[in-house]
Amino acid sequence: MTVAPNDAAALRAQEVLTELFGPLSVRVRGRERPTLYLYFLSSLIVLRHRDRPAWSRLRDDVRRALDEQWAPQKLLRTIGHRVAAALESGGLPPSPAVRLDDLDTEAVDDVAHIVRLCEELGMDAFHPLLDCFQTWSKPADEAFFTPRSVVETMVDLLLKDGDANGRFHDPFLGGGEFLAGAMEVSPSLRLSGTSPSRDLLEIAGMRLHALGVPHVELGVDPQPHQSVSPTWQADFVLANPPFNSRRHGHHEELDKDWAYGPPPMHNDNYAWLQHILGTLAPGGRAGVLMPNQAAVSTDARELHIRRRMIEDGAVECVIALPRQLFAGTAAPAMIWVLRSPTGRRAAPTGRILLIDARRFGTKDGKQRVLSHDETNALTECVHRWRSGDGSFPDAMDGRGVAAVPIAEIAEIGYSLAPSEHILETPLSPGCDTRIQVPRPATALEFQVEQARAADERVGHIRIAHRTMDKSDWQGVRLADLCRIQAGPSHSLVKKAERAANGVPLVMPAHLQDHRISAEDAVLLSAESARALEKYQIRLGDILIVRTGSVGPTALVTAAEEGWLPSTNLIRVRPDDGVDPGYLLALLSSPTVQNWIEARSGAASAIPSISAANLGMLPVKLPPPDEQRRIGLAVDALDTQITAHHALARAAETARAALADGLVNGLLATVHPLKGES
Secondary structure, eight states: OOOOTTOHHHHHHHHHHHHHTSHHHHHHHTTSOHHHHHHHHHHHHHHHHHOHHHHHHHHHHHHHHHHHTOOHHHHHHHHHHHHHHHHHHTTOOOOTTOOGGGSOOOOHHHHHHHHHHHTTOOGGGHHHHHHHHHHHHOOOGGGOOOOHHHHHHHHHHHHTTSOOOSEEEESSOTTTHHHHHHHHHOTTSEEEEEESOHHHHHHHHHHHHHTTOSOEEEEEOOSOOSOOOTTSOEEEEEEOOOTTOOOOSOHHHHTSSOSSOOOOTTOOHHHHHHHHHHHEEEEEEEEEEEETHHHHOOOHHHHHHHHHHHHTTOEEEEEEOOTTOSTTOOOOEEEEEEESOOSSTTTTTTEEEEEEOTTOOEEETTEEEOOHHHHHHHHHHHHHHHHTOTTGGGGGTTOSEEEEEHHHHHHTTTOOOGGGTTTTSOSSTTOOOOOOOOOTTTTTHHHHHHHHHHHHHHHTOOOOOOOSOOTTSEEEEGGGTEEEEEOOOHHHHHHSOEEEEEEEEEOGGGEETTEEOOTTOEEEOHHHHHHTGGGOOOTTOEEEEOBSSOOOEEEOOGGGTTOEEOTTEEEEEEOTTOOHHHHHHHHHSHHHHHHHHHHHTSSSSSOBOOHHHHTTOEEEEOOHHHHHHHHHHHHHHHHHHHHHHHHHHHHHHHHHHHHHHHHTTSOOOOSOOTTOO
């Protein structure tokens, strides 16, 4: 779920949703279908915000149910009646097939607690509610919902100007995400949608009713088909149909009436594409989410359909999206932008716009999210291309976009995968396709110099076997040398506000080569950082991972002064007279790492070491001068490691750019290599 910066209400909503989809959900749902539980939550949110008097009466019902200890099904029936009356008064009568008292729960207290929790959720909780449901239920195909950032992108691809009129249709409703998004952009649209699931149809209807949609046409349609009445057609269609699903029915019946040929029985991807094209009015456009395989499938039927769609001018644009956009799956997808067929080989341009946006998105928990800037870049590129503006590549900074001639698409088996065209296809007629690749001899000059300097510093280290007496080394515990502080608790971090220009939160993954590398860190607001001031790090502190992969360490430099460690880190702050470099060398030595590993694995299945336990580490402390020499030697080695890793990464980057240019004919070697005959 995405939490808005500085929004305590959003943080509380996250906590509520976490509880609603925790053990409480299992007790209330019982053995019933997951979508019935989602219907229950959705109906409470709608009742809370669209019929306040009915909600007040429902609160009285809940108090009476608890006082008199009703059977839970009695309270659920009462809630169902309240919801049905509220929806019917708003012109949206619910289906008699949806019965809340079918929920298989045994405790009226649990039902009452869900009512209390839903009272805290606003109407903007619908999107995160669907995300949480999808992760919780591991749903069948009909219950995969579309993330907010993808909805915004696809709506803007069709309705960017916000003054569209006509019919807007979603043939596979999900939770009503596309209809809600379209209404926000163009309130004058006539909305309609279908779904194979009665539960989801009702959920979508409730959501739209709660948003104030005056009228929407909803219906049940079990699977895609070609026959659509010419008197019922849509100007705009957006859809996220199930990927790679299978149709049910008689083979002969299902093979009838397809405009571009019958799709294979084992896969409905091209059935959905044809069904959606069949719903478009002349001049209409559609955006459809498809699995990556649909763009390159070599199945005889699918290839035949794709070829005919391309040659009939039905495909305008294909956009490759990054992985992990969808809750519950890391699978990537593509947006196909379709238009009512022209029959003239993608006239007037004779090209199809392909965009590779796989590099887009930033992590938010386990999901990636497209930013507003990224959504704007994609939609601006498509709209410029559509209007004939030759500057359309500029919207994408000239990267990852190609206007590909139909003839070139045909040459490689009618593949519509952007990655197969971007490097070898001009961005637009007359566009300069030269790519900037530094000469191999000079590409790594800076990194090579840094590595050379680090090597030279290490070369000055002289090592010999110790012969002198160690009687001046003190036997102490680690706690005698420093102050040890575990990072703030998970609940404190969770409550902290995020800010665009805030204080970085250091995570275990940011400890690299005994340094802190946190370019992608979550940023906490200055106010939240002040509240967590006792945990802040400063120059000379050591951070050490205390749970999971226990043991990695890093030295805090001046650049990280004032940052905050995460829950899974321990801050070790050396006392006066203790050299920080020596302390880092001590804590990262194999002997101490083995000690930490043994201690951390003793108490539970997940390795963890407490600050108190770490403080028990036995230490032989050398005199101050020797501490300093140890710290300097290890620092030189760490600097060498960091420099060589940077050199290796730069070499990988240069190699990738050079190889792409060479194998795609954009670059050529001029002089023979040594050893070439």
